[in-house]
Amino acid sequence: MSEIPYKIYLSENEIPSAWYNVRADMKNKPAPLLNPGTGEPLKAEDLYPFFCEELSNQEMNNTDAYIDIPGEVLDFYKMYRPSPLVRAYCLEKALDTPAHIYYKFEGNNTSGSHKLNSAIAQAYYAKKQGLKGVTTETGAGQWGTALSMATAYFGLDCQVYMVKVSYEQKPFRREVMRTYGATVTPSPSMTTNVGRKINEEFPGTDGSLGCAISEAVEAATSQEGYRYVLGSVLNQVLLHQSVIGLETKAALDKVGVKADMIIGCAGGGSNLGGLISPFVGEMLRGENQYEIIAVEPASCPSLTRGSFVYDFCDTGRVCPLAKMYTLGSNFMPAPNHAGGLRYHGMSTIISQLYDEGYVKATSVKQTDVFAAAEQFARVEGILPAPESSHAIKVAIDEALKCKETGEAKNIVFGLTGTGYFDLVAYQKYNDGVMDDYIPTDEDIAKSLSQCPKIG
Numbered sequence: 001m002s003e004i005p006y007k008i009y010l011s012e013n014e015i016p017s018a019w020y021n022v023r024a025d026m027k028n029k030p031a032p033l034l035n036p037g038t039g040e041p042l043k044a045e046d047l048y049p050f051f052c053e054e055l056s057n058q059e060m061n062n063t064d065a066y067i068d069i070p071g072e073v074l075d076f077y078k079m080y081r082p083s084p085l086v087r088a089y090c091l092e093k094a095l096d097t098p099a100h101i102y103y104k105f106e107g108n109n110t111s112g113s114h115k116l117n118s119a120i121a122q123a124y125y126a127k128k129q130g131l132k133g134v135t136t137e138t139g140a141g142q143w144g145t146a147l148s149m150a151t152a153y154f155g156l157d158c159q160v161y162m163v164k165v166s167y168e169q170k171p172f173r174r175e176v177m178r179t180y181g182a183t184v185t186p187s188p189s190m191t192t193n194v195g196r197k198i199n200e201e202f203p204g205t206d207g208s209l210g211c212a213i214s215e216a217v218e219a220a221t222s223q224e225g226y227r228y229v230l231g232s233v234l235n236q237v238l239l240h241q242s243v244i245g246l247e248t249k250a251a252l253d254k255v256g257v258k259a260d261m262i263i264g265c266a267g268g269g270s271n272l273g274g275l276i277s278p279f280v281g282e283m284l285r286g287e288n289q290y291e292i293i294a295v296e297p298a299s300c301p302s303l304t305r306g307s308f309v310y311d312f313c314d315t316g317r318v319c320p321l322a323k324m325y326t327l328g329s330n331f332m333p334a335p336n337h338a339g340g341l342r343y344h345g346m347s348t349i350i351s352q353l354y355d356e357g358y359v360k361a362t363s364v365k366q367t368d369v370f371a372a373a374e375q376f377a378r379v380e381g382i383l384p385a386p387e388s389s390h391a392i393k394v395a396i397d398e399a400l401k402c403k404e405t406g407e408a409k410n411i412v413f414g415l416t417g418t419g420y421f422d423l424v425a426y427q428k429y430n431d432g433v434m435d436d437y438i439p440t441d442e443d444i445a446k447s448l449s450q451c452p453k454i455g
């Protein structure tokens with residue numbers, strides 16, 4: 001198959017003109033969001049105070065398989081898409097595997113990750129609705145960076161609550177956001193009620209994503225002309241990220257290759273959901289079979305060790321309840337966990353697909369993840385984000401299994417971003433001082449015991 005090029009490029013006019021909504025093909029839809037006060041299912045209108053109207057409608061849309069990508073979003077996509085699908089010939093050679101490995105590389109934009117695909121869509125709908133600005137949280141900073149690029153493009157204000165430990169440890173990410181005009185506040189802060197409360201309850205806390213979400217939601221609902229936006233987990237985000245999977249499928253089709261196995265890292269589930277959507281759609285419609293693997297960190301294992309229950313999406317418990325694989329909204333990964341993917345829950349779509357067996361999951365230790373990251377960097381050239389390296393680790397493992405069995409499987413994985421801002425973590429790994437903390441069953445049972453009792 002040497003005629004397959006190293007990089008399978010699509011042309012600009014092969015960028016999909018519509019996102020694919022996998023929920024339309026799911027027989028069992030993801031469970032509805034519930035009002036945390038009344039326990040009643042939410043309607044799109046109930047979300048309007050928090051999210052832009054069009055995004056609220058997308059959040060609730062279980063019926064339209066395709067939703068047109070607005071022209072202005074498509075124009076922005078053209079600046080950095082289509083992203084390449086790369087045949088990892090050098091990695092295959094280094095592993096001496098009969099497997100054929102492909103990766104979809106989403107790190108070719110300044111924000112360095114796939115998050116820009118949804119950020120630009122969300123900023124567009126905010127602008128269209130005539131809003132002044134948006135608020136959000138960011139953990140490691142990729143989402144905040146992507147969103148600040150998108151809001152700068154549409155001339156919107158952008159207020160970012162950044163998990164305190166990242167704010168302090170990743171000053172350069174913060175500066176990128178400020179360069180694009182965003183205001184960045186370390187969370188928990190003293191600027192919101194919920195932030196003050198969390199600071200009082202947990203003095204000196206490093207913060208968490210769940211806590212920054214609560215602050216950003218409060219900031220949005222307490223300011224005229226602002227809405228909250230989120231970079232993962234939500235149905236609307238998976239919808240926007242379907243551009244990854246649609247392009248991947250188009251590129252594979254172009255060279256006549258059928259994927260056998262599709263691997264993605266899973267934090268909140270957006271890149272994985274976007275990558276696999278068109279393929280899962282074929283499975284749901286009975287047209288094709290794929291083996292799909294979600295990879296999560298052993299230190300934050302929501303799919304592999306969590307429960308499929310209704311839970312709060314945030315620590316401050318101001319957001320709707322979602323039925324998802326969760327570790328409990330109070331779960332905090334160990335502070336020495338450097339690899340991202342630290343959200344306590346998982347997209348309701350991925351959760352449902354996992355529950356029904358369409359998606360499998362595995363967890364990996366961070367030292368193994370960084371070993372895979374370095375192995376990949378040294379042969380394929382790209383310095384991968386730690387998050388993406390979870391997928392690399394499992395792709396390598398699967399390719400090595402093929403070596404034993406002699407199978408020439410087509411393995412496709414999502415390389416979601418670059419790791420230039422994660423060099424403190426790489427330094428720890430290189431210095432041999434990175435360790436693995438895996439939560440005990442008691443740790444997980446304790447945080448799960450605080451989930452609301454529903455159904």
Ligand SMILES: *Cc1c(COP(=O)(O)O)cnc(C)c1O
Pocket residue numbers: 112113114115142143231232233265266267268269270271272340341385387388416417418
């Ligand atoms: C945010 C991020 C992830 C994880 O988020 P998902 O919503 O699970 O995709 C993975 N890789 C990179 C580079 C990220 O920035």
